[in-house]
Amino acid sequence: MSKESRQWVLKSRPPGLVGPEHFELKQTSVGEPGEGEILVRTLYLSFDPTQRGWLNEGPGYTDPVAIGAPMFGAGLGQVVKSNDPKFQEGDILNGMMPWQDYALIKDGGLMPLHKVSREHPLTWAFSVFGITTMTAYFGLQEVGQVKEGDVVLISGAAGATGSAVAEIAKIRGASKVIGVAGGPEKCTWIVGEGACDAAIDYKNDDIAARLKELAPDGVNVFYDNTGGPVLDAALANLADRARVVICGGIATGYSSWEMPEGPKNYLFLILKSARMEGFLLFNYMDRFPQAIADIGKWVQQGKLKVHETLLEGLENAPAALQGLFTGKNKGKTILKVADPD
Amino acid sequence: MSKESRQWVLKSRPPGLVGPEHFELKQTSVGEPGEGEILVRTLYLSFDPTQRGWLNEGPGYTDPVAIGAPMFGAGLGQVVKSNDPKFQEGDILNGMMPWQDYALIKDGGLMPLHKVSREHPLTWAFSVFGITTMTAYFGLQEVGQVKEGDVVLISGAAGATGSAVAEIAKIRGASKVIGVAGGPEKCTWIVGEGACDAAIDYKNDDIAARLKELAPDGVNVFYDNTGGPVLDAALANLADRARVVICGGIATGYSSWEMPEGPKNYLFLILKSARMEGFLLFNYMDRFPQAIADIGKWVQQGKLKVHETLLEGLENAPAALQGLFTGKNKGKTILKVADPD
Numbered sequence: 001m002s003k004e005s006r007q008w009v010l011k012s013r014p015p016g017l018v019g020p021e022h023f024e025l026k027q028t029s030v031g032e033p034g035e036g037e038i039l040v041r042t043l044y045l046s047f048d049p050t051q052r053g054w055l056n057e058g059p060g061y062t063d064p065v066a067i068g069a070p071m072f073g074a075g076l077g078q079v080v081k082s083n084d085p086k087f088q089e090g091d092i093l094n095g096m097m098p099w100q101d102y103a104l105i106k107d108g109g110l111m112p113l114h115k116v117s118r119e120h121p122l123t124w125a126f127s128v129f130g131i132t133t134m135t136a137y138f139g140l141q142e143v144g145q146v147k148e149g150d151v152v153l154i155s156g157a158a159g160a161t162g163s164a165v166a167e168i169a170k171i172r173g174a175s176k177v178i179g180v181a182g183g184p185e186k187c188t189w190i191v192g193e194g195a196c197d198a199a200i201d202y203k204n205d206d207i208a209a210r211l212k213e214l215a216p217d218g219v220n221v222f223y224d225n226t227g228g229p230v231l232d233a234a235l236a237n238l239a240d241r242a243r244v245v246i247c248g249g250i251a252t253g254y255s256s257w258e259m260p261e262g263p264k265n266y267l268f269l270i271l272k273s274a275r276m277e278g279f280l281l282f283n284y285m286d287r288f289p290q291a292i293a294d295i296g297k298w299v300q301q302g303k304l305k306v307h308e309t310l311l312e313g314l315e316n317a318p319a320a321l322q323g324l325f326t327g328k329n330k331g332k333t334i335l336k337v338a339d340p341d
Numbered sequence: 342m343s344k345e346s347r348q349w350v351l352k353s354r355p356p357g358l359v360g361p362e363h364f365e366l367k368q369t370s371v372g373e374p375g376e377g378e379i380l381v382r383t384l385y386l387s388f389d390p391t392q393r394g395w396l397n398e399g400p401g402y403t404d405p406v407a408i409g410a411p412m413f414g415a416g417l418g419q420v421v422k423s424n425d426p427k428f429q430e431g432d433i434l435n436g437m438m439p440w441q442d443y444a445l446i447k448d449g450g451l452m453p454l455h456k457v458s459r460e461h462p463l464t465w466a467f468s469v470f471g472i473t474t475m476t477a478y479f480g481l482q483e484v485g486q487v488k489e490g491d492v493v494l495i496s497g498a499a500g501a502t503g504s505a506v507a508e509i510a511k512i513r514g515a516s517k518v519i520g521v522a523g524g525p526e527k528c529t530w531i532v533g534e535g536a537c538d539a540a541i542d543y544k545n546d547d548i549a550a551r552l553k554e555l556a557p558d559g560v561n562v563f564y565d566n567t568g569g570p571v572l573d574a575a576l577a578n579l580a581d582r583a584r585v586v587i588c589g590g591i592a593t594g595y596s597s598w599e600m601p602e603g604p605k606n607y608l609f610l611i612l613k614s615a616r617m618e619g620f621l622l623f624n625y626m627d628r629f630p631q632a633i634a635d636i637g638k639w640v641q642q643g644k645l646k647v648h649e650t651l652l653e654g655l656e657n658a659p660a661a662l663q664g665l666f667t668g669k670n671k672g673k674t675i676l677k678v679a680d681p682d
Binding site for chain 1: 568573587588589602603604605606607608609610611612613614615616617618619620621624
């Protein structure tokens with residue numbers, strides 16, 4: 001029962017911005033599942049900034065993708081044939097999937113495989129129930145220790161994580177949520193469609209001056225998805241005992257392992273008795289059920305919206321990944337590969 | 342009863358390294374104490390890196406010293422005449438003192454005035470019972486959350502705060518204490534006289550390679566007094582859930598308000614779910630009695646040594662301050678101005 005399939009492999013390591021030129025689309029034949037393996041037909045692929053890190057050589061929380069090896073990411077696949085007794089033909093599984101039409105997968109690794117209910121639209125697995133909302137949920141609440149009345153600043157506020165952070169901040173009683181995004185269109189979107197009370201356009205505004213104006217008493221929680229000049233401006237405008245949640249560094253780290261610019265204003269952490277803290281979502285895996293219950297309730301109550309950029313066609317996978325870093329995509333980026341049976 | 346006195350005033354703001362050229366020694370006449378004031382004869386002056394920050398314009402936890410105004414710092418003075426009912430002639434007081442032979446002081450401000458017992462050598466008020474040991478005590482335990490078995494790294498390990506951090510780390514059961522200092526002499530001192538188990542010479546060693554060798558499983562607590570290349574090396578070699586205590590930034594911040602170099606490796610905070618946190622000692626003022634009790638006990642048990650660089654003569658005050666930043670002074674820097682009656 002071998003299946004003809006397209007397959008994206010890594011051609012070269014991107015020195016900076018990742019793009020289609022770093023991948024190659026090959027034709028392959030996917031054979032019978034071995035012991036414990038499952039043959040799936042890919043339905044959807046999810047795109048996350050953390051995937052950029054897997055393309056670099058050097059230390060990371062997982063091994064880098066090898067040159068010539070299939071690129072992968074979170075995805076949904078429908079079981080064609082299963083040698084894993086936990087899953088049956090027709091089941092829709094959520095887990096790490098290679099960028100292929102058909103693939104052999106196995107439970108274990110970065111994320112355990114799990115069945116997805118068809119009660120909700122399938123893409124919700126990556127948008128409201130996905131890694132990005134989970135990251136927002138634990139990052140803002142556990143690392144950021146958000147409290148009622150806090151002024152919350154968010155960089156990358158038009159992204160999937162950022163827009164969820166804004167909504168959860170309002171749900172948790174933040175007095176003001178300020179989002180940073182690039183360009184007037186995104187800034188309008190994060191206030192109009194998103195949950196932000198105010199926007200800073202990092203491409204056109206004087207970030208520091210605008211932040212001072214919007215948060216004259218300082219920022220209690222800064223949820224940082226980007227690093228760079230926004231991080232420096234935030235550090236210089238913290239409230240006492242502020243929490244800076246380091247969730248990512250698009251502006252510095254992900255596009256180059258050199259990480260050339262550190263936050264030169266980090267000594268403000270002393271003046272404000274403040275802290276800067278990083279985290280990995282995997283630390284909180286045992287608490288996902290509670291998160292899913294909370295988030296499900298908030299979606300039903302209309303407090304958490306579904307934000308998706310839905311692209312189509314496996315051939316567009318590298319472009320979809322690139323779109324995370326060029327500012328093209330709003331909300332969660334998902335690629336539809338095929339419909340379920 | 343007016344007293345002739347020498348007086349150091351600030352002449353200009355140092356753009357980088359502070360030195361005698363930024364101060365001027367004047368002759369002044371100190372008059373009768375007014376309502377609530379106390380006339381003291383200065384006995385000892387203490388020198389702390391934080392004083393450098395008071396010379397900069399710009400935001401800080403206290404107003405900058407004005408040009409032409411007397412420079413000051415922690416000091417001991419003996420009461421000549423008191424209009425404050427809490428203190429009597431002959432009492433020795435610990436508090437903020439201008440750099441003068443005689444001065445009018447008043448309770449309140451940055452540190453409350455308090456009487457010093459003559460049971461111990463007077464200089465102990467600044468060494469083992471002083472701000473630096475207190476900073477080490479709260480920074481390592483409250484911010485650094487040091488635990489038994491931790492690997493502790495300390496920059497500026499030959500300084501007053503750094504050497505106390507090393508001792509308290511051993512008292513609290515750290516499995517290994519690694520000190521960073523400049524030059525072979527200091528490195529020998531922090532291991533021989535001080536409580537460090539190993540030393541890194543930042544002037545001669547490959548900091549990152551040596552750290553990796555000494556702490557192959559990463560650092561649990563990094564107590565950072567300097568910033569700069571040591572901070573970057575430490576960030577790249579953290580253990581999971583590590584705590585980076587930001588106590589100072591001699592290598593970057595204090596010598597220039599521009600703070601040109603931030604820690605470019607800060608994204609390792611994500612990979613290690615680690616945090617970087619600053620603090621001000623003033624936050625813990627209500628817990629000083631407990632700290633003094635602990636520290637007193639440790640000194641008696643011989644677990645905490647007294648480390649002092651004792652200079653003499655008010656005319657040497659600016660040079661004593663400069664010595665903090667040029668690497669000349671070991672342990673706590675104290676200047677003797679006069680003997681008590």
